[in-house]
Amino acid sequence: MASGASHVVLGPAVGLRRSVRYRLLNPVRYAVDLAAASVRRGFRGDARGGRILLASDGQSPTSEQQFAPFQRYRGRLQNDLGIVQAHLLVTDALRLAPRMLSQFDAIVLKLSFQTPAECALRIVQQFRAKAPAARLVYFDGDDDLCIQWPAVLDAVDLYVKKHVFADRAAYQRRYIGKSNLTDHVARTAGVSFADDPIPCSGPIDPSSLEKLMLGYNVALNSDVLDLYQRSLSAGPVERDLDIVCRMNVPEDDWMLAMRQAAVSAMEQLAGRHRVVVSTGRLPQEEYHSELRRARICVSPFGYGEICRRDFEAVLCGAMLVKPDMSHVATEPNIYVSGKTYVPVRWDYADLPEKCERYLSREAERRRIADAAFAVIHEYHSSGAFVATVAEMLRRAGWRGGPVAGPAGRSRPEGGRA
Incomplete structure (x- = not known):
């Protein structure tokens, strides 16, 4: 594929449902939300709000759930933060002309963990090249605490995980296999990961860890x-x-x-x-x-x-x-x-x-x-999800308005960036 995205063969029914969702329903929702936001700004005299593109490959339903609260709280994001969002497949998003892709202030990307590392980096680079002014955020849907693609961490403006090491120094260690858990079983049970697709991981450059942000988990x-x-x-x-x-x-x-x-x-x-x-x-x-x-x-x-x-x-x-x-x-x-x-x-x-x-x-x-x-x-x-999105955009370098976080709400204690 020209986009560099990995190819997955879907059954006819699954492929049709996915096509209807991403190529019909989601674009219609975005158009309706844009029109509503324009009317709202006209009445309130607000400045232009933010536009977010959510781009995912749709390959892993469990991982896709990381984007689920954006849809569930779509109205709150519009009302509290002035954010309008579109959710497209990665392949469709990369087919957009640069002028269309550049209308988004932030591009939030997620890929299946089965995506080859070089392919994941190439996709990130393509989005960067086509929309250089947009803030680029990657959502890591992996189950473990480690970072599968350090090159992607280096290439984006912000890297959001569902859970992270409480002690960030743990990212500067080297692990046998993909994570601290594979390292644990290797050392305690003698399990070998020599032939694993990821035989070892880490350490991560400390300067890159400034881009790492704790998001929200499967709750x-x-x-x-x-x-x-x-x-x-x-x-x-x-x-x-x-x-x-x-x-x-x-x-x-x-x-x-x-x-x-x-x-x-x-x-x-x-x-x-x-x-x-x-x-x-x-x-x-x-x-x-x-x-x-x-x-x-x-x-x-x-x-x-x-x-x-x-x-x-x-x-x-x-x-x-x-x-x-x-x-x-x-x-x-x-x-x-x-x-x-x-x-x-x-x-x-x-x-x-x-x-x-x-x-x-x-x-x-x-x-x-x-x-x-x-x-x-x-x-x-408490509106914590909306506060997390506001913090995410701030951390990614969003300079537009009126994103400031919902009044009277903040991220919960322990939800540090």
Whole structure:
């Protein structure tokens, strides 16, 4: 392809739905929003607001969810920040004439993690060449904390991740495999990544880390937000399951080294408590029903530290137990030790003791579960996402107006850039 984007073959129905969404519905929304913004400025006498182009390849539905809150809060972004947005496929965006692409003040780009490194950099460079005045922001949708494409970090104005190392010095270390988690299993379980597509990663140039910004995590995914809305009106339920731990344990994947330890620790509890430890998948509604019956949810690491299960458990009222997260910074932050979750060792040696402690202290279990829910509720009710977008544009170098952040709102504590 001329754009340099990787090619994915889609089924006819999927391809048609994607084409209708990106090539018909999204452009129509943008045109309507532009017209409404023009009328609003005429009445208010406002200066021209900002225009954002969201450009993604549409290849990974999970990763695409990083853009979901832009659509959900489209009206708030217009009203509070004066921002109008368009969302196009990368290939379609790069077909736009330079004068059309240059109408955008910021181009926010995201690509599938399967994109070859040289292809990802070439796409970034093409956007830079066609719209040199636009601020270029990359959204990293990877599960882990590390930076897959350091060259992309160097080439953009701002690089936004869902979660980052709490200690930025960790980016100046070298890791075996793609991340700190692959490095951990390599050193503790002898797993080799010599033949992996990314046999090692890091260190990152300290000067480039100034472009790294903490964004928001999977709490803003559409399905998690929908669960949050339903949870607000959910009534009390009988919690007849003590512990739930439902996860995939792939035999031929490096995750096995971490997750098998969790399974072994859970099996120690099975004879004394009502425990569900399963590698089987349930339909989403059945899974949420199971979590609503659980007092504790154990959530192991996967390809990254944070997963949707963490937030589903909290929104269903279960207390979250998880390997120690003190090295992670994220928003909304439901990982405050002893306050919003209970940390265990990465080898799960203390998991039985920790679970039994809180199974015998229902008031404490309930307090932690409720506090975690309150963190998510506060994030959504405070306008934090809109504040994050305002901060993103400021950090990227946006000099137009009237982007200033919603009145009376700021990024939550811990959401540092």
